[in-house]
Amino acid sequence: MSEIRGRLVVQQCVSASLKLSRGEGQEPEIVEIKKGMVVFVCFLNGASEDTVEQLTKHITSIRLTEEEESGKRVSVCEAEGDVLLIPQATLGGRVKGRSMQYHANVDKVVGEGLYRSLCCKVREAVEAVSGGSVKCGVYGARQVLSMNTNGPFTHIIEV
C-alpha cells in the first residue's frame, strides 16, 4: 500500500451535479454533467506530475463505460461521455481501530496543485478527441453531490 500515490473511485453515471459553496452571501455554483463518469481523486505521499499523467491516461482510456447499443465497454472518450472530477481526501484513509487515519495523504498544498493539474490534463485529453466535457470540484471545500446511475458500476484505480 505504501507505494500507491494516486487513488481513484470511478462511478458511471447518467447525470450528476455538484453544488459548490462560494462563501457567505453568494449563491452556490452548480456544475453538472450528463452521461459519463464521476471520478473521486486522492493523492498520497510521493505523488507527482508523473502520477497525474498516469491517472489522466487511466481516466481517459480504460474501457469502463458501457456503450448503449452494444453493451460493449469503451473508454469515456470513445463514448463521448462527460467527466466530473471531485477531490476526495477521505479516499486516503486506513482503518485504525474504530477510526480512519489519513497519514498517507499528500500535503494539502501539494494535493491542490496536483488536483488542478489533473483537471487541466483530463480536460485537454477529453476535449481533444471527443465531444464530452470535463467539470471539476473545489479542493478542500464541502461539496453537495447528487448523482443518478444506470448500473451502478464502481471501480477503484490505483497508480
Add this chain to the structure above:
Amino acid sequence: MSEIRGRLVVQQCVSASLKLSRGEGQEPEIVEIKKGMVVFVCFLNGASEDTVEQLTKHITSIRLTEEEESGKRVSVCEAEGDVLLIPQATLGGRVKGRSMQYHANVDKVVGEGLYRSLCCKVREAVEAVSGGSVKCGVYGARQVLSMNTNGPFTHIIEV
C-alpha cells in the same frame, strides 16, 4: 493485494434510492434510505464468513458519519443512520492495459451467499442498537441508483 478478501466503498448520503428490476412485466421495486451510508460490497478469492464478520464490524462501528450538530465523526449506529448495501463485483477489478480484469473476484454463487449473509448480519447489528434501517440490493442484477450527499465523503475499506 492478493490477501484482500472483502472490499467496500462507503459513501455518506442524505438520501439514496435503488430501483431493482423484477423481471418483465413487473413494476420495479424501489428501496430507499434516508440519512446514512451507501455501501458497495465486493468479495474476493478466499472470502468466507470470517470476512463477513469483519466487514459487518467495520460497517457498523467505524466512525465515518458526521454528527450534524458537533461535526464530530461517529459510527452509523451512533448516528442512528440508515445503510444501503449494494453488491458491486466491479470493485474487484484491476487495470490490465486498457481493460479491467476480474480474476480476483470470488465465484458468483459463493459471492451471493456471502452477500446475503452480510445483509443479515448488518441488519441485526444495526437494528439491535439503533433506529436506523438496513436495505439491500440484488446480487448480479442491474440496479439504478440515485443518491444525494452532503459531503461527499467516500472511503475504501479492505479486509
